[in-house]
Amino acid sequence: MNLKEELANLIFPNIKETIEDLERRYPERNLKEGAKVTRFAPSPTGFLHTGSLFTSMIANKIARDSGGIFYTRLEDTDTKREIEGSDKLLLKQLKEFGIVPNEGYFGDHEEGIYGPYVQSKRKEIYETVIKELIIRGDAYPCFLTPEDLEALREEQTKNKEITGVYGKYAKYRDLDVETAISWIKEGKPYVIRFKSRGNHENKIKVHDEIKGDLLLTENDQDVVILKSDGLPTYHFAHVVDDHFMHTNLVTRGEEWLASLPIHIEMFRVLGFKAPKYAHLPVIMKLDDGNKRKLSKRKDPEASVDYFLSQGFEPSSLLVYLMTIANSNYEEFIVQTKDYDLDHFKFSLKKMSLDGALFDNDKLAFYAKEILSKMKKEEIAVKSYERAKKFSPELKEFIEEDYSRYEEILNIDREKKNPRKDYAKYSDIYPIIKFFKHDEYLNILKSPLEFNENISKSIIKDFLAAYLGNYALEADENVWFQNVKEIAVKFNFCGDNKLYKEDPGKWSGNINDACEIIRLAIVGRKVTPNLFAIMKILPKDEIDFRIKSTIDTLN
């Protein structure tokens, strides 16, 4: 046994397998030509970030479109930042957006033969690879302390050099193995670093599926691959996991682009075939005139939880995100009126190179668009489900009379250009609550804002004449003619053009007459179609409301 083997055995006494064994354990996936294997690999450090949703939506889409696999992997190697329970939450929220992996970590269980899909459970796999790397001389124990590193950085900064552990600064890379062995036996703390053969004077050509051919600086840093807590760093875990899980397209945030040379070098040294990469732009936000990454601390939109609790239909966020991902998706929508993401052909090549500003207005536009296109049955069910969790008042309202609720939602819905009152489910109740008797009583507590140019007595008499005489049996036209006939008796003008010629001649125009009825029945000046509302309200309720209004005028 040579010294390097001795060192490797000292560090990993329990590891008996080799990389070759692992290759046999995790054979090539049997997929059709062109099938993409993608993944979403979150860290359990909080709720789902909007950027993560964006990334996973794309990864999922690519895998599905190509007949491949989309899987999830938990990257829980940072025990300090880990937040209890966030792993389950992440997967649950992903599911609410209809993103369900084909295999991997599901929050409560794992599926698939390439597991474990939780990094903390893959220790022996990393150790197996590192052990071999040590034997080959491509990795070594490093005894630099945090203080040493600090001092080194300071010196390098002072000398305007590139900071880090590389070249002559990689103090322990060529330490003789015997010394290393004895130090480890003494219990000296250490990490394992990858021994880079690169030179930062060299440029390497890399290809990114979005950004195209790129010239990056070759890596020469001896990065840490195994931390002193025995867990791997991201860089190493990425290389090992994506290799043995046979990811062939890595989709990740742009912030990883800078470390791509490290990954490429590791894949090469290990003799693994590197996957393709797509570094996705990061969603930004304007702050004081400067663009910056959406921040969970500063921006509510950074958390997917915000959209869910606000009551956005999950698919509408997805549609919006897809318009950022591929702006030609908007043209697709205009042409097809089809909001089903499955029908759209996504292309990495069409992605923008830099991060888009999150646009709440545009989200609202698509959100309204999508809710307005839903069948009344669907929006009723979905809003009811949400109300059960977030809105006790709406829940109660719905349960009073479910079919009435559907009818209310259906006002001006079943036509080519439906109303767009709601951007989110939480917009529903405030708009429709006036249907409730008690809510109407509430509204009446403050005076109704009748047009001050019309005398109270005219309003009162007009309402009294209208009371009980609604003409709701036939269509809207008949209803309106009826309103007009009665209004004309009180000197309201039935013809707007005529009214405009000399407003002084009239009590008001027909709009004013309608406003009086609207205020009496709904209590607001702005409502959906009055005829439709009156059709839904019981006749005695309408009677009650008109009488009550007349009473307030006395």
Place this chain on the structure above:
RNA sequence: GCUCUGUUGGAGAAGCGGCUUAACUCAAUGCCCUCUCAAGGCAUCAUUCAUGGGUUCGAAUCCCAUACAGAGUACCA
């Protein structure tokens, strides 16, 4: 500081050497329609593609410099 990567209207962007008087979408504004609102229809909104040079008969498109922005620079991911 250093290393990368970007920069087309208020926002998302198309365009990738002549077909561009810069598409399309959101926002904004105005008009029309109209019982209010929403929706819808119509129209307006970049003489110019960060700036300055260059190449070319011709540049948003190619080259160079500058400016600005973003990312990375951890025993975090």
